[in-house]
Amino acid sequence: xxxxxxxxxxxxxxxxxxxxxxxxxxxxxxxxxxxxxxxxxxxxxxxxxxxxxxxxxxxxxxxxxxxxxxxxxxxxxxxxxxxxxxxxxxxxxxxxxxxxxxxxxxxxxxxxxxxxxxxxxxxxxxxxxxxxxxxxxxxxxxxxxxxxxxxxxxxxxxxxxxxxxxxxxxxxxxxxxxxxxxxxxxxxxxxxxxxxxxxxxxxxxxxxxxxxxxxxxxxxxxxxxxxx
Amino acid sequence: xxxxxxxxxxxxxxxxxxxxxxxxxxxxxxxxxxxxxxxxxxxxxxxxxxxxxxxxxxxxxxxxxxxxxxxxxxxxxxxxxxxxxxxxxxxxxxxxxxxxxxxxxxxxxxxxxxxxxxxxxxxxxxxxxxxxxxxxxxxxxxxxxxxxxxxxxxxxxxxxxxxxxxxxxxxxxxxxxxxxxxxxxxxxxxxxxxxxxxxxxxxxxxxxxxxxxxxxxxxxxxxxxxxxxxxxxxxxxxxxxxxxxxxxxxxxxxxxxxxxxxxxxxxxxxxxxxxxxxxxxxxxxxxxxxxxxxxxxxxxxxxxxxxxxxxxxxxxxxxxxxxxxxxxxxxxxxxxxxxxxxxxxxxxxxxxxx
Ligand SMILES: Nc1ncnc2c1ncn2[C@@H]1O[C@H](COP(=O)(O)OP(=O)(O)OP(=O)(O)O)[C@@H](O)[C@H]1O
Ligand SMILES: [Mg+2]
Numbered sequence: 001x002x003x004x005x006x007x008x009x010x011x012x013x014x015x016x017x018x019x020x021x022x023x024x025x026x027x028x029x030x031x032x033x034x035x036x037x038x039x040x041x042x043x044x045x046x047x048x049x050x051x052x053x054x055x056x057x058x059x060x061x062x063x064x065x066x067x068x069x070x071x072x073x074x075x076x077x078x079x080x081x082x083x084x085x086x087x088x089x090x091x092x093x094x095x096x097x098x099x100x101x102x103x104x105x106x107x108x109x110x111x112x113x114x115x116x117x118x119x120x121x122x123x124x125x126x127x128x129x130x131x132x133x134x135x136x137x138x139x140x141x142x143x144x145x146x147x148x149x150x151x152x153x154x155x156x157x158x159x160x161x162x163x164x165x166x167x168x169x170x171x172x173x174x175x176x177x178x179x180x181x182x183x184x185x186x187x188x189x190x191x192x193x194x195x196x197x198x199x200x201x202x203x204x205x206x207x208x209x210x211x212x213x214x215x216x217x218x219x220x221x222x223x224x225x226x227x228x
Numbered sequence: 229x230x231x232x233x234x235x236x237x238x239x240x241x242x243x244x245x246x247x248x249x250x251x252x253x254x255x256x257x258x259x260x261x262x263x264x265x266x267x268x269x270x271x272x273x274x275x276x277x278x279x280x281x282x283x284x285x286x287x288x289x290x291x292x293x294x295x296x297x298x299x300x301x302x303x304x305x306x307x308x309x310x311x312x313x314x315x316x317x318x319x320x321x322x323x324x325x326x327x328x329x330x331x332x333x334x335x336x337x338x339x340x341x342x343x344x345x346x347x348x349x350x351x352x353x354x355x356x357x358x359x360x361x362x363x364x365x366x367x368x369x370x371x372x373x374x375x376x377x378x379x380x381x382x383x384x385x386x387x388x389x390x391x392x393x394x395x396x397x398x399x400x401x402x403x404x405x406x407x408x409x410x411x412x413x414x415x416x417x418x419x420x421x422x423x424x425x426x427x428x429x430x431x432x433x434x435x436x437x438x439x440x441x442x443x444x445x446x447x448x449x450x451x452x453x454x455x456x457x458x459x460x461x462x463x464x465x466x467x468x469x470x471x472x473x474x475x476x477x478x479x480x481x482x483x484x485x486x487x488x489x490x491x492x493x494x495x496x497x498x499x500x501x502x503x504x505x506x507x508x509x510x511x512x513x514x515x516x517x518x519x520x521x522x523x524x525x526x527x528x529x530x531x532x533x534x535x536x537x538x539x540x541x542x543x544x545x546x547x548x549x550x551x552x553x554x555x556x557x558x559x560x561x562x563x564x565x566x567x568x569x570x571x572x573x574x575x576x577x578x579x580x581x582x
Contacts, residue, residue: 050578053578054575054578057496057578059496059574059575059578060575080500083495083498083499083500084498084500085498086496086497086498087497087498087499088498090498092496092497092577092578094493094496094577094578095578098489098492098493098577099493100231100490100493100494101238101490102231102234102235102237102238102239103231103234107230107234110230111230111231111494112497112498114230115230115494115497115498115499115500115503116498120230144238160497161497164497164498172578
């Protein structure tokens with residue numbers, strides 16, 4: 001583990017029950033990501049990319065190996081501590097823009113502020129600022145998800161992931177519902193926010209055409225992570 | 229309640245429907261409560277208002293005494309034994325019978341009480357009836373146009389109205405009060421029905437075996453039909469509470485299942501189960517309180533209007549108790565439903581398996 005990294009996976013192994021055997025989804029995976037670094041992970045469907053993010057996000061416990069986030073080993077953490085860690089340190093951009101249907105774009109961010117115990121009123125200006133920075137104007141900030149395009153929803157998703165001021169940003173297939181051009185712009189936005197917010201960002205995709213903006217590109221195959 | 233309140237606004241049709249159901253059931257329950265109390269008053273107020281600690285029912289020698297105003301009679305020996313019993317400060321005989329009061333050619337069903345002046349309800353005007361006199365409740369007097377000094381017929385006995393009393397009734401018939409002697413003639417009875425006893429203790433020997441003393445509350449069970457009527461109404465109330473809790477529980481179960489993906493996302497971004505359960509319970513409370521308040525207002529308003537035609541008793545208790553019960557039982561139902569939130573795995577928010 002390099003001293004500068006905020007996200008560090010060490011020899012991580014993850015298996016899923018598969019009938020009476022176990023399926024190995026992550027096999028001896030090592031990964032270090034530094035603040036302000038965008039690491040892209042590419043690989044075919046079923047290679048274990050989402051599993052990698054789930055482990056990094058503390059949503060799944062690895063069978064073996066260590067996951068160290070912002071200097072803290074997550075292995076011994078209780079469910080409550082993991083939840084708190086996600087709240088304070090981790091931003092997740094989901095494969096599909098999983099926004100809450102009843103909330104406007106701005107309220108998606110305010111809901112996160114509320115569950116962090118911040119005053120909603122105080123969070124309002126920062127939410128507007130973040131949404132502005134990902135390209136949503138004032139009118140669109142007042143719209144609900146069904147009134148936004150797929151690309152706009154994904155921008156809201158990114159702004160929401162950033163709203164807690166995370167040190168780690170985990171992004172799963174942000175472009176799968178978008179056409180190539182829009183997908184490219186979303187990935188450019190991710191590169192930009194990674195530098196601006198100094199997040200350790202892991203971007204998972206199977207679309208190799210989008211990898212140009214990444215600082216490092218890793219590839220995943222059958223649960224193993226390798227260079228290029 | 230950040231998300232919960234916005235969910236209500238977003239799915240306002242569904243929540244309005246649920247709130248309306250709560251409101252309607254609350255209206256029904258408030259109405260039923262008022263009716264139960266009103267009917268109970270019409271059945272029991274004369275006996276409940278007697279200044280007595282206990283009511284003593286009697287039976288002829290050799291027969292088993294039972295708590296029943298229509299089946300009881302007390303003879304002189306039993307009366308004397310009760311009066312002489314240590315601890316008993318007073319034992320007043322009284323008679324009750326259902327009969328007819330005819331005034332100015334108009335007949336009404338009444339419950340005729342024969343008793344000394346001590347058992348009389350408060351007088352509003354006139355003086356306690358002597359032999360040949362009768363005291364009539366205020367509402368009955370108003371409805372049949374009777375005033376103090378008028379001649380009326382109780383059963384076949386001609387009497388003069390000596391007083392107007394506060395309203396009392398027995399077995400759903402308004403009460404009129406006369407002396408025991410006049411009552412015996414009017415009701416064709418040889419003996420008083422029961423004793424109104426104050427003090428403790430009771431007689432020994434044969435009088436103890438042929439009489440049964442019960443507390444003033446338990447004596448109400450001796451009013452014909454009252455126990456069955458009251459029990460049925462309470463059963464209906466209970467059923468409505470159960471139905472309401474189930475309906476609310478079912479609604480929030482479906483709602484919670486439906487929003488599992490949202491819950492998973494909120495958990496993935498760091499919401500604790502406690503936070504989400506509080507949020508959901510707050511939502512249920514908001515719907516229940518709004519619905520119950522609306523229903524209570526409708527029930528109380530409707531009841532007040534209906535009180536002219538039906539025995540409806542409107543009081544803080546007849547409104548507050550059912551409303552409180554509706555809200556608490558509804559919360560219990562929804563608590564069972566939103567418990568499912570704790571089992572939602574935030575992992576399901578990740579990946580395409582939405
Ligand atoms: N909950 C689970 N139980 C059992 N097996 C699982 C589970 N989740 C994933 N798998 C399996 O683990 C392997 C890796 O899955 P993963 O979702 O990480 O792949 P992926 O690279 O994200 O694929 P995609 O590009 O299609 O999203 C696959 O073979 C998959 O079938
Ligand atoms: Mg995946």
